[in-house]
Amino acid sequence: MPQVTLTVNGTKHTVEVEARTLLVETLREQLRLTGTHVGCDTSQCGACVVHMGGDSVKSCTILSVQCDGSEITTIEGLAAADGTLHPMQEAFREYHALQCGFCTPGMVMSAIDLVNKHPDGMSEKEIREGLEGNLCRCTGYHNIVKAIAAAQDVMHGRVPELVRAAAE
Amino acid sequence: MYDFAYHKPASVADAVKILAADPDARPISGGMTLLPALKLRLNKPTSVVDLSGIAELHGVKREGDKLVIGALTRHGDVASSAEVKAAIPTLAAMAGTIGDTQVRNRGTMGGSVANNDPSADYPAALLALGATIQTDKRKLAAEDFFTGMFTTALEVGELVTAIHIPIPTKAGYAKMRNPASRYSMAGVFVAQTASGVRVAVNGAGANGVFREKAMEAALSANWSPDAVAGVKVDPGLLNGDIHGSAEYRAHLVTVMAKRAVIDAG
Numbered sequence: 001m002p003q004v005t006l007t008v009n010g011t012k013h014t015v016e017v018e019a020r021t022l023l024v025e026t027l028r029e030q031l032r033l034t035g036t037h038v039g040c041d042t043s044q045c046g047a048c049v050v051h052m053g054g055d056s057v058k059s060c061t062i063l064s065v066q067c068d069g070s071e072i073t074t075i076e077g078l079a080a081a082d083g084t085l086h087p088m089q090e091a092f093r094e095y096h097a098l099q100c101g102f103c104t105p106g107m108v109m110s111a112i113d114l115v116n117k118h119p120d121g122m123s124e125k126e127i128r129e130g131l132e133g134n135l136c137r138c139t140g141y142h143n144i145v146k147a148i149a150a151a152q153d154v155m156h157g158r159v160p161e162l163v164r165a166a167a168e
Numbered sequence: 169m170y171d172f173a174y175h176k177p178a179s180v181a182d183a184v185k186i187l188a189a190d191p192d193a194r195p196i197s198g199g200m201t202l203l204p205a206l207k208l209r210l211n212k213p214t215s216v217v218d219l220s221g222i223a224e225l226h227g228v229k230r231e232g233d234k235l236v237i238g239a240l241t242r243h244g245d246v247a248s249s250a251e252v253k254a255a256i257p258t259l260a261a262m263a264g265t266i267g268d269t270q271v272r273n274r275g276t277m278g279g280s281v282a283n284n285d286p287s288a289d290y291p292a293a294l295l296a297l298g299a300t301i302q303t304d305k306r307k308l309a310a311e312d313f314f315t316g317m318f319t320t321a322l323e324v325g326e327l328v329t330a331i332h333i334p335i336p337t338k339a340g341y342a343k344m345r346n347p348a349s350r351y352s353m354a355g356v357f358v359a360q361t362a363s364g365v366r367v368a369v370n371g372a373g374a375n376g377v378f379r380e381k382a383m384e385a386a387l388s389a390n391w392s393p394d395a396v397a398g399v400k401v402d403p404g405l406l407n408g409d410i411h412g413s414a415e416y417r418a419h420l421v422t423v424m425a426k427r428a429v430i431d432a433g
Contacts, residue, residue, distance in 0.1 A: 043271070055244075
């Protein structure tokens with residue numbers, strides 16, 4: 001069986017896989033990183049989004065063998081060792097940007113890539129367009145967009161800390 | 169998905185050798201079309217030949233009055249390429265509308281061109297711009313390359329290696345997306361090229377991407393949205409399905425052509 005070496009959240013793993021094994025299967029079933037979800041399994045919903053070499057990708061539509069030698073970041077790799085959340089995670093919590101939570105890992109991973117690729121910041125419209133590859137079946141988009149708008153200011157250093165959600 | 173053998177050659181010559189030895193081997197670049205097909209067991213290759221390790225197939229270069237885009241250049245890289253934005257801004261903008269961010273981070277121009285999905289964006293651009301598709305053994309004009317729905321002139325085991333695109337004087341593109349799938353229901357690419365005005369239509373043709381000669385004649389005489397407003401496409405040449413009848417698509421082609429001319433300026 002092919003052997004692949006992946007650096008996942010900073011730790012190097014060498015695993016045996018079948019050629020047909022998907023990256024998400026290796027992450028969930030071999031490395032037991034079950035934060036990455038499988039929603040549609042047809043590269044539409046985005047629940048399985050992880051970062052590969054700094055780009056967001058749908059891990060249900062990549063073979064593990066295609067990732068040999070890559071750096072992968074999953075939702076488990078975002079928070080600091082002491083449990084301090086990534087600003088995007090913190091913003092999702094603050095703005096209640098989740099309902100059932102199933103799409104959340106993929107949403108957070110896509111959102112971070114989106115913010116990283118837009119150093120000048122995004123409008124609400126650009127955030128909504130940028131989330132085209134992530135579906136929320138609870139239709140909780142409104143707060144997801146608010147959370148990303150708030151998180152981008154923290155990630156780009158425009159505000160010292162997350163602007164709190166107004167009591168509504 | 170059925171299992172298969174996996175190869176990752178480092179050169180085009182090695183890739184072609186593996187493909188030539190086994191007619192049931194399939195090349196993979198981004199995998200955005202092939203992997204979903206494999207999951208559905210629509211395709212059962214004995215081996216998959218990963219082209220991503222072939223350095224010479226990546227990247228965009230400007231060579232005089234044309235752009236040369238390596239087959240493995242990802243949609244996201246075309247969309248953000250300074251060379252493409254400067255030379256053919258509408259091509260960069262088009263690349264930024266393919267699929268979603270994650271698809272654009274994997275899918276490649278060569279893969280899209282070789283697949284020739286009737287709703288794909290690039291085939292219309294390449295046909296309208298008079299591009300040449302370079303393979304490991306020959307060069308083909310876009311109109312000789314795109315032969316029908318999901319069909320190209322590629323022989324078994326032949327690989328697209330690069331796309332040569334002459335830089336037009338002006339070019340524009342507009343498409344009407346299916347609201348659910350976001351695929352083009354009708355898209356029109358217009359260009360003023362060294363060989364005259366060219367217009368190509370995707371999403372609508374019963375036999376895949378095609379040139380719309382009546383619109384080319386109208387725009388040659390008068391480059392304006394009004395010039396194409398009166399040009400109707402024969403619905404008999406178009407595809408009808410649950411998303412839209414051939415008559416509806418014929419109407420869309422005219423509207424998209426007007427918008428494409430406005431986009432070109």
